[in-house]
Amino acid sequence: MTKQHRIITLIAIVGMLSLNSCSSKLSPTTQKATTSNSESALKKPYVLLISLDGFRWDYVDKYRPPNLINFISKGVKAQSLIPSYPSKTFPNHYTIATGMYPDKHGIIGNIFYSYEKEATYNIRNREMAEDGSFYGGSPIWIEANKASMVTASYFFVGTEANIQGMSPTYYYKYDGSVKNETRVAQAVKWLKMPAKKRPHLVTMYFSDMDDAGHNFSPSNDEELKNKLLALDKNLGDLFKGIAATGLPVNIIIVSDHGMANQSIENLIPVDDIQNDSLFSTINNGSIVNIHPKDHIDTNDLLEDLKRKEHHFKVYKTEDTPGFENIPTNKDWGPLQLVPDLGYYFSTKKSIAARIEKNITTIGVHGFDTKYKDMHGIFYAKGPAFKKNYEIPAVKNIHIYPLMCRLLGLEIPEGIDGDLDQIKSVLTPLLNKEQD
Structure with a gap:
């Protein structure tokens, strides 16, 4: 072998080693969504998780x-569903999906600094929103995917993101203009697919x-009732379509x-508190x-803000009321x-815009979950659930292990949810078979 050939061979070997090194680092992001149910997955039942954003318990x-x-x-119902603090949209949807408190899964607010x-x-x-590296935990569609089970989503927090290198088999990027009828029709179509390709x-x-509550406030009975009855019709069509699949x-x-x-009068302009030279908000x-x-010294800043x-x-974050456990996430x-x-932070610009439109009351959320107005809903129906059965208020962290049980998936370690806190909604036969 000539000296030139030896050099070329050495370069090739170094290049291959480099590629292998990169490959090992990137391997979690190269996994693919399951496109065909395994023989084991084919024997599992089906779970449809529906989120009605901002739907108050009453x-x-x-x-x-x-x-x-x-x-x-x-089917079954809880007296209410207790969200995790802060009772905001993205943190709680992802808590439902992972069985973890926001402090643990990382989506601690609709806005947060990383x-x-x-x-x-x-x-x-x-x-x-589509960057999977922000999302901790292992959402239910990822666990299903790992079990070679086909999954689908028509909008749910996290499903657009590449989490652990995976996303649902079928999914749509969020577009609020898509009509409910379109979403319903697609869900039914998914359930009519051939068994190997059909999402479980x-x-x-x-x-x-949520839209109606924010815009008109939850005390505007006429607007909320009209919106709910229209939504209820969509859900009725969905229920009929599912029943028809058998x-x-x-x-x-x-x-x-x-x-x-x-009340708009009780909005606090955060602008009056901000001081960019000392801190960011x-x-x-x-x-x-x-x-x-x-x-800036934190203790000095605390006294100044007080x-x-x-x-x-x-x-101090560790002393903040509302958290069930002392928060440890640096973010x-x-x-x-x-x-x-009765008060809520806003901006002077937003407050002025509402006053100009003669808006006096809006709807808000995010507060300590000890306030019942922050509670949502949990209803369930199907072959795995008891009929005409009610349980006390339940925390939303427990829905994740319940879904794992329904789909025959192992419940991951390290979650905050506890199946024992919610499994009474299941038929005795299902509990007996899997306990």
Whole structure:
């Protein structure tokens, strides 16, 4: 072998080693979504998880939607579904999907600062919403995928992201303009697919009640009832379509949070508190994360902010009320501003725009879950569930292990949810078979 050949061979070997090294680092992102059910997956039942964003615990009793009332009468219900704090949309949808509190799975707000990425996550930033590296835990569609089970989603937080290198087999990027009828028709089509390609887990999302609650406040009975009855018709069509397939589908209906009335007069302009030379703020309305600049002492800043308290309180993060466990995620920042009950943080620009439109009351959420207005719903029906059965209020962290049980999946270690807290909704036979 000539010297030139030896050099070329050495370069090739080094190149191959480099490629192999890169491949090992990137391997988690090269996995593919399951496209065909395994023989084991084919024998499993079906789970349809439906999220009705902003659907407060008392709306069914207040407005009497016929299809939901019929659904509940033939299945199970919780007196309410207790969200995780803060009771915001993205944190709680992802808690339902992972069985983890936001502090653990990392989506701690609709907006939050990531120290690791040195960037501010915002749900309105599509690139970030689809960046799987923000999302911790192992959502239910990922666990199903690992078990060679086909999955599908028509909008659900996290399903657009490449989490652990995977996404649902079939999914759509969020587009709020897509009509409910389109979502319903597609879900039924999925369940009519050939068995090998048919998803055993389907997640869906409807924003109707959240939109109405924010825009008109949850005290506007006329607007909320009209919106709910229209949504109820869509759900009725969905239930009929599923029944027509003859498949053993277990349907779970949840919401991420409730809704509270908020007077415009009691909005706190966060602009009056901000001081860019000392700290940055991440405002989620019901809680403001404070991130001091590198040269600022946290204790000094705490005392300075306390002198500005007016319809809000300042806390060290570990002392902040609302958290079930002491938060340890650095992305909260060391200090939190929490508005008094009946108050909410906003901006001067947003407040002025509402005043100009003569808006006096809106709907908000995100508060401590000890307030019942923050509670959502849990209803379920199907061959695995008891009929006409009610349980006390239950925490949303427990839905994840319940779905794992229904799909015959191993419940991952390290989650916050506990199947024992919710499994009474299942038929005795199912519990006996799998305990």
